[in-house]
Amino acid sequence: MNDVSRPEARFADGIAFVDGDYVPIAEAKLPLLDYGFLRSDACQDTISVWKGQYFRREDHIDRFERSCQRLRFTSPHTRAQIRDILDRCCALTGFESAYLQMIMTRGCPPIGQRDIRKAVNRFQLFCLRYVWIASPEVQERGLNAMVSEVRRVPPQSVDPEVKHYHWLDFDMALFSAYDQGYETVLLTDFDGNVAEGPGFNVFAVKEGELLTPEGNVLDGMTRRTVFELASELNLKARLAKISPQALQGADEVFFSSTAGGIMPVSMLDKKAIGDGRPGPTTLRLRSLYWSKREAGWHGTPVNYSIGMAAAKAS
C-alpha cells in the first residue's frame, strides 16, 4: 500500500460513493423506488485493483460507457470524475487489492408517474476487498461445476452487450447446483450450447486450442485478456459453439473473471476433466496472467495520495 494513504476505520469493510458522498459500505443505499431496482433498469462494470494497480481501467470505463449509452443513460459524471471516485475509494479504504463496481440506474420518475424519460439517472460506486469467485485454495484443486438447462436471458430479450443485473436465471440455477453438491454453475443458450456462469466466462482447452462460447455471452474483460495471453504463448484461441458434451470431453476447462482471474475447473457434471486436476495450459495462462499483472501490464497505479488531499480538505 502506498504510504501516503490514510485509511479510515469506518471503511474497513468497504466504501461506497452514493449521492455525492463517501459512506461505509454497510450504510450504502439505493432509493427503493429507483427503477434500477424496481425494473432492474441498470448497468454496471467492475474493475479490479491488484497490489495497487487497476487492471484495464480505461477498457472497463469504455465498456461501462457503452452499456450506459445502449440503455440511454446520461451520466452525471465525466470520465475524469469517475477516475477520481475510483481513486478516492481505494485511498479511503487503503485496499491494496480491491473490487470496484460502477453502477448507473434509471432513477425514478416523479412520484405517481411511470414515464422512464422523466427519470433522473443516478451513478453510484462501491469498493470491497478483492473478490474471488474461487479462492486460491479452491483453485489449487480446481472447481466442481455443473452445466444447467436453465437458459441465459437471451439477446432477443436483453442486449447482451450491456452488463446488466438480470440474474435470476443464474441464482436459481445456483440453488439447484448447490442442492446437487456442485460449487457453481454454467448456463446454456437457446440452442443448448454452453453460455456463461454467474460472473464468469468459460474456456475449453482441446488439442492445444482454446475455445470459448460465441454468441449470447458477456464480452468479458478477462476473456479478452485470455486471448492476448494465448497469443503470447502461441496458443490458438477462437470462439465456437460448445455443447455440454464437448465441454465434458475437453482436455482442460477454466473460468475467467475480474473476480478471480483464470480459475481451473477439475470436475464437470460429476466427471473429471482430464485427470481431474488443473491442466497444464490453464496453469501456464494463470501464472502468466498474475505475473504480467504484477509487472504492470494493462495497469494504472492507484493514486492513494488523493485520499490525503480529500482528508486535508475536509
Add this chain to the structure above:
Amino acid sequence: MNDVSRPEARFADGIAFVDGDYVPIAEAKLPLLDYGFLRSDACQDTISVWKGQYFRREDHIDRFERSCQRLRFTSPHTRAQIRDILDRCCALTGFESAYLQMIMTRGCPPIGQRDIRKAVNRFQLFCLRYVWIASPEVQERGLNAMVSEVRRVPPQSVDPEVKHYHWLDFDMALFSAYDQGYETVLLTDFDGNVAEGPGFNVFAVKEGELLTPEGNVLDGMTRRTVFELASELNLKARLAKISPQALQGADEVFFSSTAGGIMPVSMLDKKAIGDGRPGPTTLRLRSLYWSKREAGWHGTPVNYSIGMAAAKAS
C-alpha cells in the same frame, strides 16, 4: 376515508415499511449490496385499494407467497403481520385509494462472500396513491400502443409464475415505442405471438369472444378478474395464441392491470382497432369492474383505525 385515520403530513406522497420502520416514501431505501438489486433476485406483488377497500387482498398475498416459495425466500413476517403492515400504510397516509407493493429481496451474503444461501432475505413494502397505467382521460379515447419484436424474458430463463423485476426488455421496448409516438408497448414471446406489456395483460375481443395470450405471461389478478366478469356477462373467454396480426384485426383490444383496471386500446401499430374508439364489450367490462369493486366484490375494508392505535402506542 374512515374518520378515525390520522394521516401524517410527512407521508403525503407515500410511505414505505423498511427495516421494521415506517418512513416517508422519499426516504425509503434498499441496501446497495442487496442481491435484490445487484442480481434482481427479488419478487413482488401489488395490491390496490379503491375507496377504502382492498381488492382480492388474500389472492395477492397467496400469489406473493407462491413467488417467495419459488425463489426460496423465507419471509421474516407472517401473513397476519403483512395484513397489519398494509393497514398501517393506508392509515398513516390516509389514502382512500392506493397502490401497495410488497417486496421480498434475497438480501446480502456476508461482505466478501457470494453464497446466496447465506443471505438473509428482506421484506419491504411501499404505498403510493392509486396508480393509473392509463389515466381515466386517456381511457376515454383509448390507448395508442405498438407490438414490439422484443421478446419477453422467456420461461426457460426465468420462472414466469414469479412476479419479478426483470424489466429491461420492457423499458428498452418502451423507449422505442415512445420514439415512434406510441404511449405504450406489448412484447412478444419466442414464437412471435403477443405476450404482455409493462405491468399489464392484454385481451382481444373477436366476434363476441374474449381472448388473452396463453403461455409466457404473468397470471395477472385483473386478468383473472376479467374471466369472472366475462362469465357474469355470458361472454366466452379463453387463452389463445394471438399473433400481432390477429390482435390488429380484433374488434376490440384492452389491457388489464391492478394499476388502472380495464383500459381500452383504440390504436395499435398505427391502425385503428374497430372504429378507433373504446369498444362496447370493453366498456361494459370496465363499468362492471368498477361498480362491483365499489360494491365490495372481492373487497376487504382497510382498517384505518390501526393508525390511531399505532400513534397512541408510540
